[in-house]
Amino acid sequence: MGDVHPINDEEAVEPEVLILPLDAWHRARGGRMVEFAGYWMPVQYEGIIAEHLWTRESAGLFDVSHMGQLFISGEGVEPALEAVLPIDLSTLKPYGPRYSLLLDENGGVLDDLMVTRWNSGFYLVVNGATKWDDIGHLREHLPDEVTINHLDDSALLALQGPKAVTALERVATGEHPLSSLTFMKGGAFKIDGVDAWISRSGYTGEDGFEISIPAAEAERVAGLICAQPEVKPIGLGARDSLRLEAGLPLYGHDLSPETSPIEAGLLFGINKRRRSEGGFPGAERILREIAEGTARNWVGLVLEGRQAAREGATVHVGAEQVGVVTSGGFSPSREQPIAMAYVASTHTAPGTKLEIEVRGKRLPAEVVPTPFVPHRYFRGA
Amino acid sequence: MTRYFTQDHEWIDVDGTSGTVGITDYAQSQLGDITYVDLPAAGSTVKKGDAPCVVDSVKAASDVYSPVSGTITEANDALGDAPETVNTDPETGGWLFRIDLSDVSELEGLMDKAAYDAYVAEL
Numbered sequence: 001m002g003d004v005h006p007i008n009d010e011e012a013v014e015p016e017v018l019i020l021p022l023d024a025w026h027r028a029r030g031g032r033m034v035e036f037a038g039y040w041m042p043v044q045y046e047g048i049i050a051e052h053l054w055t056r057e058s059a060g061l062f063d064v065s066h067m068g069q070l071f072i073s074g075e076g077v078e079p080a081l082e083a084v085l086p087i088d089l090s091t092l093k094p095y096g097p098r099y100s101l102l103l104d105e106n107g108g109v110l111d112d113l114m115v116t117r118w119n120s121g122f123y124l125v126v127n128g129a130t131k132w133d134d135i136g137h138l139r140e141h142l143p144d145e146v147t148i149n150h151l152d153d154s155a156l157l158a159l160q161g162p163k164a165v166t167a168l169e170r171v172a173t174g175e176h177p178l179s180s181l182t183f184m185k186g187g188a189f190k191i192d193g194v195d196a197w198i199s200r201s202g203y204t205g206e207d208g209f210e211i212s213i214p215a216a217e218a219e220r221v222a223g224l225i226c227a228q229p230e231v232k233p234i235g236l237g238a239r240d241s242l243r244l245e246a247g248l249p250l251y252g253h254d255l256s257p258e259t260s261p262i263e264a265g266l267l268f269g270i271n272k273r274r275r276s277e278g279g280f281p282g283a284e285r286i287l288r289e290i291a292e293g294t295a296r297n298w299v300g301l302v303l304e305g306r307q308a309a310r311e312g313a314t315v316h317v318g319a320e321q322v323g324v325v326t327s328g329g330f331s332p333s334r335e336q337p338i339a340m341a342y343v344a345s346t347h348t349a350p351g352t353k354l355e356i357e358v359r360g361k362r363l364p365a366e367v368v369p370t371p372f373v374p375h376r377y378f379r380g381a
Numbered sequence: 382m383t384r385y386f387t388q389d390h391e392w393i394d395v396d397g398t399s400g401t402v403g404i405t406d407y408a409q410s411q412l413g414d415i416t417y418v419d420l421p422a423a424g425s426t427v428k429k430g431d432a433p434c435v436v437d438s439v440k441a442a443s444d445v446y447s448p449v450s451g452t453i454t455e456a457n458d459a460l461g462d463a464p465e466t467v468n469t470d471p472e473t474g475g476w477l478f479r480i481d482l483s484d485v486s487e488l489e490g491l492m493d494k495a496a497y498d499a500y501v502a503e504l
Contacts, residue, residue, distance in 0.1 A: 001444055330417070358442075
């Protein structure tokens, strides 16, 4: 049969596969390692569906240390960052991450990222596969007075799921209890004496946390969190199926220089003041699209039957092609195939019947609102 | 009845000119959770190396190549409601299709179990 290692092929661009701080830890726990974004990473432990469902009902620990953690500081850092990102830093309170976008001059997406105000600068988390290009782009467009530190001696974990707060609160101490954080808030904590930067955020649609720690302590901290009875380690496979159910885009698949954030439904990534003032890369196109709409939109589709449509599958109405799938797979929570696709905006109303071509067959599909599985972020008691 | 294996991780049980095809335990373990099997229609003809069948896992869709040429006589329709049988019982109940071989000499290039086990051990 063909292609039994499908997930690594397109991601393995680096000739040399690099090792992350938790490499041996994953292997010792039975993680099946694949090449991803230039690193060896665990694609699964006991199985994607079991790990997916465990995260939705309890808590899963994800190693996302391949992502780029940057610290941007120096004189004039605020206006300099606003010149490269469509973010309004005047409304960004300390320690809470905010979603933003790195755009090219045409408004195409170079990366999506999280921006957090720290005391003396800004902490950015960018995608693993794009981090070197991002650093180059930022260095080119930020003034010399602004310093970019790549925090490559830090590991990054995500603990996701409805029991994440129970498990993490048992081991994390801080000035305020961990449970006082709400969605998209963060702060400094200690886990078994290790300094940990924790925010209540993630990429699964569940309540949960992202945890930045020194790489040298990563094994100890991951081991301690995984020793909590609510927690199991989860691989990249379930990370992808969880984020797809949550309707969240994955850079390089759903977002690229060929897509605009407005097509992708990421208007919230263009902060309100910036929509009126502009002055960010690609503003001309983005502001025009906000005012006039876009020719296509990124929408959710559910398929009849059990056969999944994958990235690249074409979407049709009769003889006419009206779109293309950018992410698709079997939803473990809904037990049916789901997909995200860019579709001509004349065919994106919920309930619209479409067809997706998979291996020469037309599979019936219907436009649905996203997320496919409701978000369960903790916005306060 | 004799069982043969391919380098692409299919197995075929042959009795005369009648063959039954599936994927190996190694293949299912690499694919992970199988969510759908696209089975061939009885009566269709295939050449050795064609992909009459597709196995969908959570991760990806993978072709299953026919180890021999011939005519499909039956598909394992029980997999429609229970595709996970290919995970739990890949080399017995999780068979995929039966085929009437048109050229039994094609079996000569396939591996026996000892050779396949040695092949997998090297992967």
